[in-house]
Structure formats: C-alpha cells, structure tokens
Amino acid sequence: EIVLTQSPATLSLSPGERATLSCRASQSVNSYLAWYQQKPGQAPRLLIYDASNRATGIPARFSGSGSGTDFTLTINSLEPEDFAVYYCQQRSNWPPKVFTFGQGTRLEIK
Amino acid sequence: VQLVESGGGLVQPGGSLRLSCGASEFTFSDWYMSWIRQAPGKGLEWISYMDGSGTYIYYADSVKGRFTISRDNAKKSLFLLMSSLRAEDTAVYYCAGTSSRGFDYWGRGTLVTVSS
Numbered sequence: 001e002i003v004l005t006q007s008p009a010t011l012s013l014s015p016g017e018r019a020t021l022s023c024r025a026s027q028s029v030n031s032y033l034a035w036y037q038q039k040p041g042q043a044p045r046l047l048i049y050d051a052s053n054r055a056t057g058i059p060a061r062f063s064g065s066g067s068g069t070d071f072t073l074t075i076n077s078l079e080p081e082d083f084a085v086y087y088c089q090q091r092s093n094w095p096p097k098v099f100t101f102g103q104g105t106r107l108e109i110k
Numbered sequence: 111v112q113l114v115e116s117g118g119g120l121v122q123p124g125g126s127l128r129l130s131c132g133a134s135e136f137t138f139s140d141w142y143m144s145w146i147r148q149a150p151g152k153g154l155e156w157i158s159y160m161d162g163s164g165t166y167i168y169y170a171d172s173v174k175g176r177f178t179i180s181r182d183n184a185k186k187s188l189f190l191l192m193s194s195l196r197a198e199d200t201a202v203y204y205c206a207g208t209s210s211r212g213f214d215y216w217g218r219g220t221l222v223t224v225s226s
Contacts, residue, residue, distance in 0.1 A: 034212035036154075043204055043216035044154065055211065087154055094210045095142070095166045099156040 002026050004088050004102035012110040019075040021105045023088035028068045032091045035064055035073045038104075039084045047086075048073060075107075083109050111136045111215045113205050118220030125195050125224075131188040131205030131217055139183040142166070142208040145190050147201035148219070155201075158190065159208055173199075195224045 003026040013019055023033065031051040036044040046055040048064035051071055061076040075082055088102040113136070117129040131143070144159035158179040160167045167179060178191040188205050200223050207215035 036213070038154075043218055044213070045216070046212050046214055049211035053211075055214070089154075089156075089212055091210075091212075095161065095168075097168050098170065099144070099159075101154040101156065104153045 001098070002029060002090055002092075002100055004090055004100055006086075006088055006102035006105045008105060009103075010106045010108060012108050013078055014110045015078050015080055017078050019073075019078055019082070019107055021073040021075075021086055021107070023066075023071040023073070023102050025069045025071075025090060029090040029092070031067050032093075032096075033064075033066065033071045034089045035062075036087045036089065037082075037084050038087065039081075044087065078107075080109075083107050111207065113207065113215055113217035115203060115205055115217045115220040118203065118222045120223045120225065121195055122226050123196060123224055126191070126193040127195065127222060129190040129192065129203055129205075129220060129222070131190075133186040133188070133207075136186065136207065136215070138162075138181075138186040143179075143181060143188045144206045144208045144213060145177075145179060145188075146204045146206055146213065146216075147199075147222075148204070149198070149201045152201075192222070195222075197224050200224045 005024045007022045033051045035048040038044040052064045085104045112134045139162045142161045158169045176194045180189045202219040204219045205217045206213035
C-alpha cells in the first residue's frame, strides 16, 4: 500500500506570500497525483490533477509539480480565501484498485 | 452538477444503514462514482467506487465485506449499504464523481454516527 506523507502539518503565512506544500509517496505513483482544497464545513474541491494540471475554474496562482515520489503544490500570492486544508491523493493505473489520501496540510493565517 | 447525499443518522454498533446519493445536471451513467468519508476532525478516506456498468467495484480494506456499493443509473442514484457498523465508521460520508483526474465533483456529505 502506498502511503502519502504531507508536510508541513501546519503552515502559517500571511496574505500575499507564497505557500509551498509537499507530498511524498512511499513508492512511485508516476504522475497520478491530485491536490484538493477543503474549507471548514465544506466538501473538498479538486485543484490539480496528474501532478501539474489545474482543474476547471482553478486560479492560475495554484500550480503543481513533481513526479515519481515527490510533489509540490505552490500557491502564489495568497488570497484570504486560500487559507484551508490541502490534501494530496494518489491512484495507480486506471482504473485503480485503491485511492489514498495524504493526512493534509493546514494553511493558516499568520 | 449537483450531488446530494442522504440516509445518515445515529445507529448502534453492529447495525446497518443505507446511504443514497442523487445526481442532477450530470450524465450519471458515464461516471465512475465513489464514496469517501471523513471522521470528525480527521482527514479523507476513500472507501469504495464503481464504474457506470458495475464492471469495476473496489473497496478499501477497512470496509471490505461490510459495505456494499451499488447504483441505479435510471434514477441517477448511488448507494452504500453499510452493515456491522463500528464506532470507527463514524464520519461524514461524501459521494463523488470520479475520473482519471480524481474526484471531480462532491456532494455536501451526510453524517453517520455509530454509538450506543
């Protein structure tokens, strides 16, 4: 079973700053890595798929990079609405037998 | 696209519950559909998905043998029959439209509480 480890657990930044969130897989997931944003009381929202592709309607300040085992979500010039919890998620070749999520990174206002 | 879950509530340990998810503005039969849950204050856990025809059905180990996913494409509905429920099954349960991109569309979730 592939384990995803996200770091840091909590990231404290100010609006306008750049956020860099990490997701590391216990073994290669190729580029089958997605990122989600979840705000309190809401369902998660797909941000990035296949490591670096923005989902429909996602602002350009969100970008993803990486392949294999190391992935990064970067949020440039943080907006107040970006403070939330972020999860990475992996799958194997389609259709997969399992999906797994990382434990999440909480992005909070400093 | 709108997904609306229902059927959550309080159930005793060992009991059963059936969740439903209704879809609208959505070509339901074309989509793989998943159930994902989130225990209070915790992260996300994928628990099951199935394709439009029922050819591919998979479960997480944590629910295998206890939960059953099914769908009715004519009624644009997804179901999750949960049995032998445990305290650790307490969570908000989301249905999600699923593709090779990931979980594209989510409902608002329904809360299941397993407690005596």
